[in-house]
Amino acid sequence: MKSLPKLSWWRHAMRAAVLLFLFAIAGSNLHRHYKSQYGGQVEIDAHRGLRVIDRLNGSSPHLDRRPVTVSGGLWSFKVRGLRISDPLAVLSGLLTSRALPAALLLSVLIPVGGALLLGRVFCSWICPMGLFGEAVCGAKRWLERNGVQLLNLDISRLPKYVILVAGALICLLFSVPFLFWFYPPRIISDAVRDTWSGTLMTGELVFVGILLLCELVLCERLWCKCLCPGGGLLAWLGSARRLRVRQDQDLCTSCGACDVACPYDLAPSHSSLGGECDNCGRCIEVCNDDALQFHVRMPRPRNQSLVMLCICAVLMAAPSVATAHHIRGIPHYSYQENYPQVPLFEEFRDAGPWTLQFTFWPIPTQKALDLALYVKHTTTGNPYDDAVTFRVYQHGEDLSEGNHPFQAYANPRHIHKVGWVYEEDGIYYAQISLGEGDQAISETFRFQVGKVKPNYLVLGGAGAAVFALITIVAIIKKRQTSGQVPGV
Amino acid sequence: MNRMTRRRLLEGLLSTVSSTAVAGWMVRSRARVLARAESWREAVIRPPAALPEEAFLSRCIGCRQCGDVCPNACIQFNRYANGIGAPYLRVREKACILCMRCTRVCPTGALQAVPTDTGEDIQAHVKMGCAVVDKNICNSYNGFACGACVQACPFKGQALKALTWERPVVDPEFCVGCGLCEKACIVYPQAIRVKPQSVKS
Structure with a gap:
């Protein structure tokens, strides 16, 4: 019995295994999803974790259409x-x-x-x-x-x-x-x-x-x-x-080790374990007198x-019904980056009699965006076709000197569209002006391009500094106490 | 001893009542987040065979099994909006392919189980929304015959019909709101959009 690992380690291993299992299942489900999609292999190859799963599965060229079994x-x-x-x-x-x-x-x-x-x-x-x-x-x-x-x-x-x-x-x-x-x-x-x-x-x-x-x-x-x-x-x-920790009062020496060890501040030495006890077995492990044992009533x-x-x-009552299944109606579009139909940004706003819809899409492989504005009359639904001015300036930048270059397109069917090349990722504002005189409308949209990451270096550095401080304090205190002991 | 338990009971009751009041007030003050979106701009498309919005959000426990079984991975979750933890679709990004697996895995009945994925069953049970064509910007209505949305429709000829020069026409009676047309539209911004079922118009 002594050679077996302690109960706590089994519990820790079990809980770590549960987390790992959840992690693995989620990865496997995602891999299976991409495997069944036209063009999904590109996504798998681009993802470090999915590449590992792909290698473990043996990368078969056939589409994987097994239904998901664990969800x-x-x-x-x-x-x-x-x-x-x-x-x-x-x-x-x-x-x-x-x-x-x-x-x-x-x-x-x-x-x-x-x-x-x-x-x-x-x-x-x-x-x-x-x-x-x-x-x-x-x-x-x-x-x-x-x-x-x-x-x-x-x-x-x-x-x-x-x-x-x-x-x-x-x-x-x-x-x-x-x-x-x-x-x-x-x-x-x-x-x-x-x-x-x-x-x-x-x-x-x-x-x-x-x-x-x-x-x-x-x-x-x-x-x-x-x-x-x-x-x-x-x-x-x-x-x-039914499963409880039972104390053998003849063996107990009232040393109190179990009361100190109990994570829930219960008192196994007085047998006062109600529903609070989670049968973790810490008290049994620390008991040197074998006075505590699991007991099944x-x-x-x-x-x-x-x-x-x-x-x-x-x-x-819970039989499984696995149905082989034919997936219908998937349009054969790939997930590759050259088909970015999804707008990165979309915002509707009412201004005067018009409804403004401001959207933009990335232009693949370039630091550039297609900005598009679609203006529609709120009640009649007629489009707005006169001139529209775009001005983009960065967060903290003066609007008067915001001279980010645009490439104007011929407006396709009532959509006002410009191509815009940006130098760096960050927060930007797009000021859109339309109309003249009393009817003039100017709206500003705030948006983000590229990745504005949190500063992990600062976060990690702060954490490391706190940890280092605690450790240093611990070491100093330990030295002080060990130095004092002979003197006392 | 008796006095102690009575005191504990009193403490428990008092703290329960007060914490319910405080947390309830906080929940109410977040009404903007919890508000059931009724306008088209805020409402989202729910997975197929979902109960009406109100009942759906009270039934859903947020277990995310529908997202796990979706072979198309089109079901998304948001922690902070759209019914916290509840599933929704952004069909422009990825549309529903009407396989009906999510409806069968749902443990709560928030998505009502649809036995098969045949056209009759889908027409009988599924109503995620309804497609709406914007004739201002649709290619086919502006002299460039396109027809991408009609070709993508799983109920082509019923839900989405093509007139001459591929001009799309939606039949709201047959449209289930899967969003494959919106996904397929080649106009930026998309000229055909699915209006979620929860929108009150």
Whole structure:
């Protein structure tokens, strides 16, 4: 037994595997999509990650038209015919729509059954927020061992039930999926899947980051212990769970190691583990006296068979129907850059009697744009055909000296169009003037060309500086204490 | 002990009521974001066989399975607008090819399952919007016979008919709003556009 890795490592590995699985599935789905499209191979070759998947699959020249078998993320997902949903997602959907479709109800039976039998094992074995929370907790304890004083406030566990009930009420009253917005497992699983399309930093991830920072500075496992509405729901479901940590009072030496180790500030040495405990097993690991063990409290045989029957029924009620499928009607356009029909920018604006539609498209392989203006009478729908002046100036640039050159086109059928070459990426303003005298209209549109990236160097540098500062403080404190010990 | 639990209960009740009030006020003050878009400029096209906008947004839990199974990857998601986390289409970018897989994967019934992808089933269940031709800028109405939109239409001859010189005419009764015509249009800005079903005109 001693040679096996500790339970914690199995849990960390499991949660990392869940994240990796979500990541791999999203990539595989995207690869499959491009593989089935005319011209999709160009996209695959241009994408580093997709190239790897392509190599793993053995790049067959045939179009791949297998249907997707795994879809969704931690909020709700489907593997062939089997659907699994987060109980919180189902609760939120039930309250916002006041309807519970059979598919949604069936999808929640396994998670709810799991929570009834095993408690909050989702938190300790699957949830990525739990993984990050434990990592932060580990970092915090390391820092504290090295002399950095960080707060560990004693915060009540009540708020998570308050958030759960209040969130449920808001879902019910306003019909908005309120709980969906700030639920970290959902945010992280969506973010992991979005990395394939190049979206890395979102407001939601910043929120998760702030939570983790609060955990580092204020209170260990703040989110999971005190705030998580999903954890609250699972804790409530798991309050009469079968799998529990049991204390053998004859072996216990009351050393208190388990109480210190418990991530949720519970007290395994007093056997006061309610629904809050997520069966993570930290207390069992740190116990030197083998006084704590997992214990399965078996229900009466009648109930047990009922539970088994329920699980079997769920598994049988979700058969998979895979249909080979002919994709119809795809116009054979490639995704290549020489077919950019999608406007990069489109804005409608009402000015006087006219409706202005300002759009632009990129000109491939050049730092240039086609600016187009379509002016239509708001009531009659007649087009405006007289002269239109374009002036473009950069953010912070004086309009009078904004002399960015245009290449005028012969206006094709009521659309006013100019080609514009720009020197650098950035924020620009287009001033569009039309009409004369009293009827003159001048509208300014703000737009962005190219990539205006956040300054990762500054962000990373700031992070590294803070980390370096903490480390230096830790080292100095450690030296001071080790220097003082002989003197004292 | 009894007093303690009573106090906790009171605390819980008070904080629940107050936090519901505060968060509810915040949700209401974000009404601009949550507003159900009714004008054409703000409204978006939902995936096929979606419930009416209001019911659709209350049903959808934002699991994104429809986007995962879409073989054309035309279903998009926005975290901050268009019904937060709910799916929508930008048909000029990528239009719906009417395979109906998203309707069958949806766990909540926000998209009503369409059993097959035959023309009859699609005509019976799907109404994402309706195409509208702008005769001012359409090539075919201005002396340059084009017909790209008519050729792209999956219900060619019913939903989108070509008059002489390929001038397109939409029949709103048959048009399901898939957007393949808008995708195919070669005019910049596009001369044929799908008006989302949620637009009240």
